Amino acid sequence: ETGVTQTPRHLVMGMTNKKSLKCEQHLGHNAMYWYKQSAKKPLELMFVYNFKEQTENNSVPSRFSPECPNSSHLFLHLHTLQPEDSALYLCASSQGQPRTDTQYFGPGTRLTVL
């Protein structure tokens, strides 16, 4: 596979469930990102990892828990979510250079919280 892949593509979960989103990049990049895209709102950066270290957490509620075991994989663990967390969750990767990086995105996971 090439580029950035995300699984699952669609997820429906109840508020008491625990689930995980997976992202994998095949581009040899060192930085990975989680974004949230809600209807009628701009993309919101959630987390940034560079060389497996978290370098940014944009005040994301603790019910979202990221994990980056290596530079190619990024997870987003979900628990006790709220209906307002329903959104498209996008993963991206980049080389890890400051400022100049181009981010490449995966297809996203469409999450619905009931």
Added chain:
Amino acid sequence: AQKVTQAQTEISVVEKEDVTLDCVYETRDTTYYLFWYKQPPSGELVFLIRRNSFDEQNEISGRYSWNFQKSTSSFNFTITASQVVDSAVYFCALSEGRETSGSRLTFGEGTQLTVNP
């Protein structure tokens, strides 16, 4: 604070028309990068172009062209002879000036382009 404004929320054109998507940005940085991404209905953001603040040359790639005007802080995107497959949401983005690892993008709210046959 950085800001990107895409004033056109939705644009509808007929196939083969030319269409321009506007992007205006605000930044205090002297060095910055601007991007355009395309998001088709499938959801994936597809990278189209990156332009740095020192390069004001316009760029053309097939039916796509970009007009960077530093004096007006604009980075507009034109599709010539539009096609139905161009229907998508288009995002303009600006990189932040922090010297941290990886880029920090500020996105506009996007322009929904619909090309009708």
